[in-house]
Amino acid sequence: MTTEEKIRQLREELNHHNYLYYVLDKPEISDYDFDMKLKELQELEEQYPEYEDPNSPTRRVGGAVTKSFETVVHQYRMYSLSNSYSQEELEDWEKRVKKLVDGKLQYVCELKYDGASISLTYENGKLKRAVTRGDGFQGDDVTNNIKTIRSIPLKLKGDYPEKFDIRGEIILPYEGFAKMNAERVEAGEEPYANPRNTASGSLKLQDSAEVARRPLDCLLYSIVTEKIPAKTHFETLEKARSWGFKVPAEAELKDNIGEVLDYINYWDIHRHDLPYETDGVVVKVNDLHQQDELGYTAKSPRWAIAYKFKAEQEATKLKKITYQVGRTGAITPVANLEPVQLAGTIVKRASLHNADQIAKLDIREGDTVFVEKGGEIIPKIVGVDFTKRDPDTPETKYAENCPECGTELIRKEGEAQHYCPNYNGCPPQIIGRIQHYISRKAMDIEGLGGETVALLVNANLIENYADLYTLKKEDILPLERMAEKSAENLINGIEKSKEIPFERTLFALGIRYVGETVAKKLAKHYKSIDALMAASEEDLLAIDEIGESIARSVREFFSSEENREIIRRLKDYGVQLEIDAELLANHTDKLAGNTFVISGVFEKVSRNELKKMIEENGGKVSGSISGKTDYLVAGENMGPSKLAKAEKLGTNIISEDEFLKMLS
Numbered sequence: 001m002t003t004e005e006k007i008r009q010l011r012e013e014l015n016h017h018n019y020l021y022y023v024l025d026k027p028e029i030s031d032y033d034f035d036m037k038l039k040e041l042q043e044l045e046e047q048y049p050e051y052e053d054p055n056s057p058t059r060r061v062g063g064a065v066t067k068s069f070e071t072v073v074h075q076y077r078m079y080s081l082s083n084s085y086s087q088e089e090l091e092d093w094e095k096r097v098k099k100l101v102d103g104k105l106q107y108v109c110e111l112k113y114d115g116a117s118i119s120l121t122y123e124n125g126k127l128k129r130a131v132t133r134g135d136g137f138q139g140d141d142v143t144n145n146i147k148t149i150r151s152i153p154l155k156l157k158g159d160y161p162e163k164f165d166i167r168g169e170i171i172l173p174y175e176g177f178a179k180m181n182a183e184r185v186e187a188g189e190e191p192y193a194n195p196r197n198t199a200s201g202s203l204k205l206q207d208s209a210e211v212a213r214r215p216l217d218c219l220l221y222s223i224v225t226e227k228i229p230a231k232t233h234f235e236t237l238e239k240a241r242s243w244g245f246k247v248p249a250e251a252e253l254k255d256n257i258g259e260v261l262d263y264i265n266y267w268d269i270h271r272h273d274l275p276y277e278t279d280g281v282v283v284k285v286n287d288l289h290q291q292d293e294l295g296y297t298a299k300s301p302r303w304a305i306a307y308k309f310k311a312e313q314e315a316t317k318l319k320k321i322t323y324q325v326g327r328t329g330a331i332t333p334v335a336n337l338e339p340v341q342l343a344g345t346i347v348k349r350a351s352l353h354n355a356d357q358i359a360k361l362d363i364r365e366g367d368t369v370f371v372e373k374g375g376e377i378i379p380k381i382v383g384v385d386f387t388k389r390d391p392d393t394p395e396t397k398y399a400e401n402c403p404e405c406g407t408e409l410i411r412k413e414g415e416a417q418h419y420c421p422n423y424n425g426c427p428p429q430i431i432g433r434i435q436h437y438i439s440r441k442a443m444d445i446e447g448l449g450g451e452t453v454a455l456l457v458n459a460n461l462i463e464n465y466a467d468l469y470t471l472k473k474e475d476i477l478p479l480e481r482m483a484e485k486s487a488e489n490l491i492n493g494i495e496k497s498k499e500i501p502f503e504r505t506l507f508a509l510g511i512r513y514v515g516e517t518v519a520k521k522l523a524k525h526y527k528s529i530d531a532l533m534a535a536s537e538e539d540l541l542a543i544d545e546i547g548e549s550i551a552r553s554v555r556e557f558f559s560s561e562e563n564r565e566i567i568r569r570l571k572d573y574g575v576q577l578e579i580d581a582e583l584l585a586n587h588t589d590k591l592a593g594n595t596f597v598i599s600g601v602f603e604k605v606s607r608n609e610l611k612k613m614i615e616e617n618g619g620k621v622s623g624s625i626s627g628k629t630d631y632l633v634a635g636e637n638m639g640p641s642k643l644a645k646a647e648k649l650g651t652n653i654i655s656e657d658e659f660l661k662m663l664s
């Protein structure tokens with residue numbers, strides 16, 4: 001077998017196993033075997049870049065960064081759907097349809113998946129482009145991000161048309177959403193509000209590798225092309241399924257509105273058993289010819305209508321309002337409810353958001369309130385049943401003091417949230433900050449968990465994260481459930497955190513509004529904590545994407561004498577508070593403004609090293625040669641097509657040695 005054949009075979013196998021796993025949910029090989037095959041393909045592609053393919057399964061891991069998304073005009077407009085909420089409205093729709101077409105009518109009922117709509121263009125069986133709905137006429141090209149979604153076929157099988165668009169919904173199943181949020185909470189970040197917004201936000205992320213890490217899925221529901229190879233909508237769904245698309249099996253054919261209503265009533269209850277969110281049923285005229293006759297209004301097809309499920313709502317009694325203190329001191333009011341069954345779970349608590357929300361709804365203890373569960377994981381209170389209120393019920397007076405430490409709460413101008421300002425003395429803030437410091441995306445201290453942090457604080461062994469570095473095995477052994485071995489692991493884990501690079505240490509400090517990305521930006525700009533501490537608010541504001549609240553929060557953090565003392569101590573213990581000097585020494589901007597393509601095999605340095613060197617010296621690496629390529633670094637066994645293209649475009653072709661000379 002030639003290398004080319006081997007590569008092709010691996011791609012086919014991997015595509016097939018992807019399909020079995022992500023579309024059919026019936027894997028035939030272990031994850032390990034899959035990873036091995038993927039690795040083998042990756043290595044071959046690295047070694048033989050002349051066989052590169054933008055639709056290779058290796059592209060699923062992402063990596064391409066899109067700075068700004070290109071606007072693309074939809075060849076076929078993406079319409080909305082008209083909505084209905086009752087049996088009468090559905091029957092009215094049927095009457096209108098019957099006036100406009102002759103013959104027997106059949107309907108396809110599908111679930112209305114709640115996510116972000118997408119239009120995929122395929123040419124010759126290959127995914128060409130993916131575009132968001134936008135305003136229906138034009139959307140954003142998000143192809144790089146979409147390619148990371150494993151259930152979307154990059155290559156089709158069967159008797160697909162040469163060119164067509166297929167529409168679907170990008171969704172985030174509950175389970176993956178919950179997992180993502182658990183990780184965010186662990187890292188001290190705000191959890192995402194609901195799966196729909198998170199799915200839709202994911203499409204517009206600049207870094208496709210980040211998209212690849214999100215467990216997104218895509219459910220397809222409509223083919224649009226000049227010549228559809230079918231007579232009915234239901235057949236097109238079956239066709240799409242046969243070409244490798246994920247088309248949910250819940251779609252059903254119905255002969256009349258009565259049957260449609262049965263379908264709706266069934267799914268109104270059973271939708272809670274589905275792994276993803278739905279917000280209604282879409283009813284479509286099955287016959288494509290009849291669809292044509294019916295056509296479109298200014299906004300939506302006449303041949304389809306959505307039936308929206310009512311948001312699940314229950315009335316229950318609000319027993320008490322309590323207040324929670326977060327690690328930044330932010331106060332969240334919580335409604336403690338008489339337990340009530342809602343959307344398949346028992347609800348006992350709901351968030352009340354902030355003081356304004358309570359005032360707006362005039363919520364009082366003892367009220368009967370309406371609780372709703374939309375896409376949000378945490379149910380919310382949407383209103384009060386005033387007819388049930390005892391006239392003597394006093395108005396809610398928002399907490400004035402911190403429930404944990406008694407300090408008077410403050411509320412800054414223009415902010416919705418109240419805060420406990422007792423930064424260094426309020427237990428949940430102290431514990432929360434240290435928990436954030438040790439979390440996975442921050443210092444990633446192995447052997448130390450959130451509960452142990454609470455134990456350590458409560459035993460007065462630590463008061464802040466700098467104290468972690470003074471801990472001795474003897475101190476912690478007496479703690480509950482602390483064995484010799486785990487004590488040792490804990491001390492080792494703390495010791496190892498001294499190797500964590502500056503940008504992550506900066507994130508770990510838990511400065512309000514300084515998340516991972518901002519921390520990276522600040523570390524790169526200032527290079528050391530000393531420089532950052534010396535920066536004025538104006539200095540900070542001059543940096544791209546650093547706004548007023550971040551700048552103010554950074555200034556505030558470093559103007560506290562207590563924080564400065566903690567930083568001094570961290571420095572003494574050897575925690576990384578500046579960018580590694582060695583790393584810095586290798587960085588120049590010698591190659592700034594130049595784009596390189598690397599091809600072939602090299603003698604002195606590996607392809608990865610080459611890539612790193614280019615990037616560290618300000619250059620850009622691209623996968624394929626175009627008019628924008630400045631240099632082609634050519635190694636042994638370079639692909640003939642690449643060479644020809646470079647020659648044709650007049651690209652500078654340089655050897656490994658010539659490249660190294662550019663840097664010396």
Ligand code: AMP
Nearest residue numbers: 080081110111112113116117169221282
């Ligand atoms: P709306 O956004 O309320 O106008 O509803 C129209 C949207 O519903 C479409 O743009 C699709 O993204 C979405 N949708 C979800 N499931 C389906 C489905 N089975 N058929 C058609 N559209 C659907």
Ligand code: ZN
Nearest residue numbers: 402405420426
């Ligand atoms: Zn407090």
